[in-house]
Amino acid sequence: MIDLDKTALVLIGFQNDYFADSGLVHSVIDDPCRYTQVINHTTTLIEHWIGTPATIIATPITFTPTYEELVDPVGILKMVQDLNAFQKGTPGAAIIKELAPFREHIVEVTGKRGLNAFADTELDAVLQQKGIQSVVLAGAVTSICIDSTGRSAHERGYQVSILKDCIISRTTLEQEFYVENIFPLYATVAESSQLF
Amino acid sequence: MSREDHSKVGGSPQSKADSSNELQTQIHYRLIEKLTESEQRYRHLIETLREIVFECDASGKFTLLNRAWTVTLGYPIQRSLGATPEEFLVSEDMAIWHQAMETSTDVKGLHSELRFLHQDGKIVWLELSLTCKLHYGKKIFSGSLIDITDRKKAASDLQSINTALESRVQQRTQALTQSNERLQTALDELKETQDQLVQAEKMSSLGKLVGGLAHEINNPTHFIHGNMIHLERYCRDILKVISLYQEHYPQPPLEIEDAIEETELDFLREDLPGIVQSVQKGANHISRIILSLQQFSKASTINLYPIDINNELENALSIVNNRFDCDIGLAPYKVKVVRNYGKVPNIQGNAHYLSEALINILSNAIESFENPTVENSIIQDSAPEDFHARKIVIETKSADSQWIEVVISDNGSGIPKKFQSRVFDPFFTTKPVGQGIGMGMAISYQIVTEHHQGQLTCQSEEGKGTKFIICLPASDVQ
Known part of the structure; x- marks a missing residue:
């Protein structure tokens, strides 16, 4: 049984450049329907958790104009750099509108400029302050920010849960590979409905 | 935050760990990108194949099917995954599939021809190539199914054509045989007619020859035949005179007695009637032969x-x-x-x-x-x-x-x-x-x-x- 007092839902990358139709890297996902599914599952979980002691944190990513955080990027990361996506202050970097109704319930931790939500941010401090022992991850992209943040949380001693129906990746292969083979190495893989 | 700020934050042990984490993530991401590219390349190849490519787990259930499955048999892939091939086979061929699963190995692939049921009910002939390998101690079956319905139909059509052709050849042979028989009959009739003509010609020539011969022989034969009566009578008279003479002159002169002895008169008197009779008989036979020959040589026009x-x-x-x-x-x-x-x-x-x-x-x-x-x-x-x-x-x-x-x-x-x-x-x-x-x-x-x-x-x-x-x-x- 999950202890919501000590649990935080960490939302990663719920920003327009991924999720909005006009997002700069929106098209990198093989199956765009997955965006809607992820949003629906995530917002449903949030709705259930509003009014509970659980903490909900958003960690939007913004890159520096030179994208120095990325080393010889490939795939989505290269596209992010090439298209100047997630640059601070742009509409693409803004949190998606579907989370707007819950804004007052979401703690926004800014400063994420790389793949790991803990790096260069106050996330760890916020979690510590709230006495959080367990983090639940949702968002984009599975093989990058979710994995990086998940491992970092694990290294920091948090119990990590990853919601497989609330994360999105470029391909099915990637999604299945991480959900089935990587995440279980350090996290509990669950579906959002298991946390209602 | 400026790069300097970023460097400052990254100076702590945790910051170093975070940087390492990020680098590790990018390494993983490169790997998954390459893996994805490779997977997509082979998936694309498999998906564009006309042949069905499949994989079954140890229980025989489909775990992989390419798009050709749907194109060939009409069934959606998602609904087919988890099903066994038996569910799509015609019942008569299930034993072949089971046999293939039992005997196939990784080294030696197995090839069979199977009939599958298309979603619309028609039968589709597929050629199966199946191999089996062990994956962590469990059997995995993989292979391909090639649509050979057209080939089967072509073979069947060819068989039909061959059968029809053989039938036509047989009919033609029969017709030729009959024609040959008719020709043979005509030839036999012709030969018979020829034989008859030859016979008739032979008869005609022979008739002329025989007619001439009979005419030539007829006159001397008549002469012999006509004089034989006189000859017989003369002989008889002479013998009678001799008998009388001997009766009245039992002691003839020596010269006559020597002549009687020399001519063996007693034997001559005894043999002469028989000789004359024999000549008469021969003459009669010659006459009959001449009569036959004359009849044979008579003109062919008779009164009908x-x-x-x-x-x-x-x-x-x-x-x-x-x-x-x-x-x-x-x-x-x-x-x-x-x-x-x-x-x-x-x-x-x-x-x-x-x-x-x-x-x-x-x-x-x-x-x-x-x-x-x-x-x-x-x-x-x-x-x-x-x-x-x-x-x-x-x-x-x-x-x-x-x-x-x-x-x-x-x-x-x-x-x-x-x-x-x-x-x-x-x-x-x-x-x-x-x-x-x-x-x-x-x-x-x-x-x-x-x-x-x-x-x-x-x-x-x-x-x-x-x-x-x-x-x-x-x-x-x-």
């Missing part, structure tokens, strides 16, 4: 008139009637005559000539029972008085509207094969010298073919009997 062939047969039979109760040979015997006369139209013929021809043929039939060397097996063991053992069957019938047929058959000794082609040749006979001159059948042939424009053929089998077939043109006047 409508006659009833059945009547002529009866006339001929009445002449040879006494020969049906024979006492020639080792034991007397009887010959039965069976008459199967049909209702036949009159023919244009000459009763005298026809009668002679029929008598010759009937005589030949009778004589076939007299051959002591060759005997019909049917009659060989019969008693001489068995009336039914030896028989001559005479049949008359209308061959068609223009011809009548007379068949005279016997179950006598038959004619040896080597003689059959010479039956109608003049002077051919198997009788001992002096018992026949071999003109009977030649004259009969001449009468039928030349005088009556008919046909005379002979069919014989040694030891079983002989059949003479006379075809004569029906008369216009009934």
Whole structure:
């Protein structure tokens, strides 16, 4: 049984450049329907958790104009750099509108400029302050920010849960590979409905 | 935050760990990108194949299917994954699939032809290639299914075409055989006609020769024949005078006595009547031969008139009637005559000539029972008085509207094969010298073919009997 007092839902990358139709890297996902599914599952979980002691944190990513955080990027990361996506202050970097109704319930931790939500941010401090022992991850992209943040949380001693129906990746292969083979190495893989 | 700020934050151990984490993530991401590219490349290849590519787990359930599955059989992939191939096979071929799963190995692939049911119900022939490998101790089956329905149909069509072709060849062969048979029949008929023509020509030439010869021999023969009466009488008178002389002069002069002894008068007086009689007999035989030769050489135009062939047969039979109760040979015997006369139209013929021809043929039939060397097996063991053992069957019938047929058959000794082609040749006979001159059948042939424009053929089998077939043109006047 999950202890919501000590649990935080960490939302990663719920920003327009991924999720909005006009997002700069929106098209990198093989199956765009997955965006809607992820949003629906995530917002449903949030709705259930509003009014509970659980903490909900958003960690939007913004890159520096030179994208120095990325080393010889490939795939989505290269596209992010090439298209100047997630640059601070742009509409693409803004949190998606579907989370707007819950804004007052979401703690926004800014400063994420790389793949790991803990790096260069106050996330760890916020979690510590709230006495959080367990983090639940949702968002984009599975093989990058979710994995990086998940491992970092694990290294920091948090119990990590990853919601497989609330994360999105470029391909099915990637999604299945991480959900089935990587995440279980350090996290509990669950579906959002298991946390209602 | 500026780069300097970022560096500052990254200076702590945690910051270093975070940087390492980020780098690690990018390394992982590169790996997954490459893996994804590779997977997508091969997936694209598999998805664009026309052949179905599949994988089954140890329980035989599909775990992978490419798009060709749906294209070929109509079933959606998502609904097919987790199902077993048996669910799509026609029941008769399930055993083949099971056998394939049991016998396939990684080393030796297995190939079979299976019938699957398309979603719309039609049967689709698929050629299966199946291999099996162990993955962490569990069997995994993978392989391909190639649509060979068209090939099967083509093979079936080819088989049908072959069958039809064979049938046509057979029909054509049959037609050719029939045509060949007709040609052979025509050729046989032609050869028969040729033989008849040759025979007729031979007869004609021979007739002229024989006619001239008979004429030349006839005069001296008449001279001999006419003087033989006088010669016989003169001899008799001379012998009578000699007898009287010896009676009245029992002691003749020595010179006469020496002459009597030298000439062996007693023997001469005793032998002379016999010699004269023998010469007389020979002369008579020469006369009969000349008569036959003259008859054979007579002109082919004779007087023809409508006659009833059945009547002529009866006339001929009445002449040879006494020969049906024979006492020639080792034991007397009887010959039965069976008459199967049909209702036949009159023919244009000459009763005298026809009668002679029929008598010759009937005589030949009778004589076939007299051959002591060759005997019909049917009659060989019969008693001489068995009336039914030896028989001559005479049949008359209308061959068609223009011809009548007379068949005279016997179950006598038959004619040896080597003689059959010479039956109608003049002077051919198997009788001992002096018992026949071999003109009977030649004259009969001449009468039928030349005088009556008919046909005379002979069919014989040694030891079983002989059949003479006379075809004569029906008369216009009934």
